[in-house]
Amino acid sequence: MKFIAIDGLDGSGKDTQINLLAxxxxxxxxxxxxxxxxxxxxxxxxxSKEALLKTGKINHLKATIYFGLDAIRSVRKYSHDDSIDVLIFSRYVLAVMYLPDVVNMIVYKIVCFVLPTSDCMFFLDVSPEESLRRIGSRHEDTEMFENMGSLIKVRNKSKKFTYNWNVVDGDKSVEEISSQIISKCLDSD
Incomplete structure (x- = not known):
């Protein structure tokens, strides 16, 4: 089975890209x-989604923990299914960026050791300005991290986590991003 992950800030185009790749x-x-x-x-x-739509430190922690459990559940349920040729995750392990700085890198390294990784893991590095523009056009409820301050902070934090990811310029057009991701994935088959 081929395992692929696409991650990035809110509004980076993760779901658009996983659908095009699929x-x-x-x-x-x-x-x-x-x-x-x-x-x-x-x-x-x-x-996790319920906590993301609220505010405060306890909801921040709940959102991150439940997100992790959700991703682990998906890995356990789908990664050993022999009928699946390609498993694509939108948002995967980079939710650890939202944990406090004291523990986030430790948790990240443990998670990467335990959960599957591949050479087809992509981080869509979108600017906070472009992220907010896209978020505003979705007409959905705003989550706790979908504001300029949080987006700047998380994007800056992402630099210490994406050393083993393919970093893609998320401000480029959908077609340019898709072409880069698809060619990398298909070339590695």
């Missing part, structure tokens, strides 16, 4: 499963 693999006749976290098909994902 279509490219489906055209090749591959059985593709896409998991976009937090997922609404299980209690961990729903609790």
């Amino acid at each position: 279509e490219a693999y489906k055209k090749q006749g591959k059985n593709v499963v896409v998991r976009s976290h937090p997922c609404n098909d299980n209690r961990y994902g729903r609790k």
